[in-house]
Amino acid sequence: MSIYTKTGDNGSTKLMKLQNVSKSDERIQLLGNIDELTSNLGLIKASSDNADIKNEIERIQKNLMTIMACIADQFNQQHKMNEAEVIHLEEEINRMESSFSRKNEFILPGQTKESAQIDIARTVARRAERWLAVVDRKFNADSGAKKYMNRLADYLYMLARYTDFMLSKKSDKETTFSTSIQRDRTDDEIISAVLQKLGLGNKNMTLSSAKKLIEKVEERAKEVGLNAVIAVCGPDGNPIAVHVMDGAYLASFDIAMKKAYTSVAVKMSTKRLGELAKPGETFYGIDKADNGRMIIFGGGVPLMAGDMMIGGLGVSGGTSEEDSHLADYGLEVLDKVL
Incomplete structure (x- = not known):
């Protein structure tokens, strides 16, 4: 009715x-x-x-x-x-x-x-x-x-x-x-408590943690039979560490660093950026910007600690899907290296 x-x-x-x-x-x-x-x-x-x-x-x-x-x-x-x-x-x-x-x-x-x-x-x-x-x-x-x-x-x-x-x-x-x-806490303790509240703790991307992350990603690359270049940059886009596996393509060095940079610059994975850079989409033509530093195919991901970006990871050595797989694996093990 x-x-x-x-x-x-x-x-x-x-x-x-x-x-x-x-x-x-x-x-x-x-x-x-x-x-x-x-x-x-x-x-x-x-x-x-x-x-x-x-x-x-x-x-x-x-x-x-x-x-x-x-x-x-x-x-x-x-x-x-x-x-x-x-x-x-x-x-x-x-x-x-x-x-x-x-x-x-x-x-x-x-x-x-x-x-x-x-x-x-x-x-x-x-x-x-x-x-x-x-x-x-x-x-x-x-x-x-x-x-x-x-x-x-x-x-x-x-x-x-x-x-x-x-x-x-x-x-x-x-x-x-x-x-x-608050009266019983030192300034350092208060800052630490605020960071914990935000879900950040004391996590940040140091050279030591970047090397550990690269090591984890390299292990997975060997498992899938891929010779890759693995780059980690800070939240400012500047490189922290770059690792070249034996047999990696010469061009992969520059591409891996650009992927790490791009993921930080646009705050999203380069795979997702690639989808948004197609004709008619929001970021069409972005690969021509910033003196060609932007990469619009898979393999770059932003590294997050809670809601804070602490850096970017770029992987180059295989197809877009293979590079994306390694970059996503880096996100899975990130907490273990920080």
């Missing part, structure tokens, strides 16, 4: 037992406002990591569904709002208010993202309450629903202030803890 029925194309809808009700009808306006409120509460519920708040919001959503049913079918006693739910909201308001010192002044919403969203829901609740008063004057509304909507706006106001208080308290604890740790 399709979600659209086309029955409302003429601007009318229906209530539980009434057909052809205008969409401008006060009851339809009220139902729309409560629906909007329920959706805003859903966003609060989905964003919260507090299980108690989630449960309370869901309880409110279910009560709003009951109120909506009562508006659509006002003479059905099963949809009347239970006084116990009003009392429950009052108890929750009192509990939150007693947990912190509330300032007796106008509050500007937006102290935190969480409370700002709750304040939006509060204003929608007030609007729904006003429409409920309009409906009550013309059609008579459930007295329990009127009480509940009034308390609900108060509850949401208090929940927003309570949320600001709890998040502020959490932030103060984290700041105090962080400060106490």
Whole structure:
């Protein structure tokens, strides 16, 4: 069955037992406002990591569904709002208010993202309450629903202030803890901790690590029967080490260094650059740039430590696919040599 029925194309809808009700009808306006409120509460519920708040919001959503049913079918006693739910909201308001010192002044919403969203829901609740008063004057509304909507706006106001208080308290604890740790650390330790946080640790490309990487790649080259030139450069594109295997092509020396340089210059593998350098693609013609230093076929890869580029690896000696295989193998063993 399709979600659209086309029955409302003429601007009318229906209530539980009434057909052809205008969409401008006060009851339809009220139902729309409560629906909007329920959706805003859903966003609060989905964003919260507090299980108690989630449960309370869901309880409110279910009560709003009951109120909506009562508006659509006002003479059905099963949809009347239970006084116990009003009392429950009052108890929750009192509990939150007693947990912190509330300032007796106008509050500007937006102290935190969480409370700002709750304040939006509060204003929608007030609007729904006003429409409920309009409906009550013309059609008579459930007295329990009127009480509940009034308390609900108060509850949401208090929940927003309570949320600001709890998040502020959490932030103060984290700041105090962080400060106490910083006092016990030397500058070197702090720098090291920041690098670890970024996933960099103390890794960098030195001559020693470059030689180890070249040795690993050479072992794989021998396994596949390839005589290659293996070059490693720093993040500035300058060569750190170049190794020429016996029997490697003379031209491979220059090509391997250019592959390492290119991978650093464009921050991607030369194989990927080759795909983007085809006619009509983003980097078409790049191989003519930078005095011909750019290589657009496989065998060059950037070397990364976390999110930081520490150098480039270039391999030349076989086909583009063979060189790419050796360069990719260098990436696999990089952590072992740093």
